[in-house]
């Protein structure tokens with residue numbers, strides 16, 4: 001069975017793993033210079049990178065939770081368990097010009113921006129979501145809007161001070177449509193302890209690719225697939241950006257549904273692509289730490305800030321792996337038409353500086369030793385998870401024999417991530433093997 005996978009992200013790699021185990025002749029087509037997709041590394045993708053840094057760095061900040069068992073168990077099964085780095089870096093929110101830890105029941109009760117009554121309500125709501133609502137209820141939760149439910153349960157103060165700015169920053173004008181199942185899943189699933197891979201996620205991707213190559217999987221980089229057609233004898237024909245044609249019995253598309261429909265327009269009759277927000281990330285390298293109190297993850301809970309999260313990689317992972325420089329990500333989820341996508345990197349940095357100085361008043365722009373900027377304007381960075389979302393998810397198997405789709409829009413109710421991408425890729429591959437007989 002000759003199979004093509006479009007996309008070498010975690011979903012595509014997982015599918016290749018199962019299909020090659022099942023004896024398939026597997027070929028991967030990837031438009032980027034290396035595997036990894038959204039979890040890809042700056043160095044491995046061929047971008048300029050400081051020579052003194054011994055570890056690659058993800059273009060977009062990445063870690064796992066300790067219960068991301070699908071990918072973590074896979075890593076252990078391969079004998080790569082020693083690469084896993086576990087820790088409890090500080091996660092906090094920025095509110096009223098201060099950093100507040102909010103990662104334990106005690107921290108919630110000590111969260112002074114809220115009145116005591118609001119804190120107690122917050123603690124009760126978080127405990128209810130985390131310990132008293134098992135996953136089987138998620139179909140009921142998806143009928144409820146998260147914002148409306150949170151406002152009612154937490155009261156006006158708890159909602160407007162804490163969650164409203166975060167929901168708005170993550171989903172823009174669509175925040176009120178987000179369903180409660182999405183919010184519940186984040187509270188239910190997240191652990192205060194986090195896990196990272198020594199050398200970075202790109203190191204894991206490299207190890208996976210090496211094994212796949214040993215099994216005969218073929219990787220084609222910098223080759224965008226621009227067309228897909230039904231050929232003779234039930235076969236599929238792919239057309240790459242050089243106009244060359246390749247024939248397969250089965251095809252797995254791991255790109256967003258809208259992209260899949262562009263490649264093969266008859267799919268338009270099968271499902272409507274989900275609306276998705278784009279993402280933009282700025283990364284800075286500094287000579288000294290930036291976020292106070294060794295904070296790794298800082299959610300910005302203030303309306304109208306130009307970024308929603310600041311992640312200081314080196315407040316968790318030792319800066320020795322980054323040439324003793326300190327690495328800060330500033331992240332944003334933006335509607336595709338947002339003006340930030342059109343600003344130059346310098347103009348964007350200028351916009352951010354006054355806000356950075358609020359967090360760290362001694363900071364000056366002259367301290368930026370290196371900056372990178374990554375963006376996905378209309379890509380599946382964050383699908384909008386609205387009411388009754390489960391009914392809108394595109395199927396893994398299309399009605400066209402031999403054509404399959406596996407992407408982040410199908411990850412639900414859990415928040416999209418590499419753990420679930422790995423699971424999804426495996427599921428799709430299993431289905432392909434079963435249907436091939």
Ligand SMILES: Cc1cc2nc3c(=O)[nH]c(=O)nc-3n(C[C@H](O)[C@H](O)[C@H](O)COP(=O)(O)OP(=O)(O)OC[C@H]3O[C@@H](n4cnc5c(N)ncnc54)[C@H](O)[C@@H]3O)c2cc1C
Nearest residue numbers: 007009010011030031037038060062063224225255417418
């Ligand atoms: C800002 C941000 C932070 C995140 N943080 C975390 C985190 O902390 N932990 C975590 O586990 N996950 C995190 N994620 C999510 C995680 O990165 C994704 O869930 C996962 O990487 C998705 O993998 P995928 O293979 O489904 O999709 P992708 O990674 O998007 O892979 C799809 C691949 O298809 C390729 N492609 C698309 N079209 C074509 C074409 N026509 N021809 C050839 N190739 C094509 C793309 O180049 C890409 O490589 C984060 C995501 C973002 C945006």
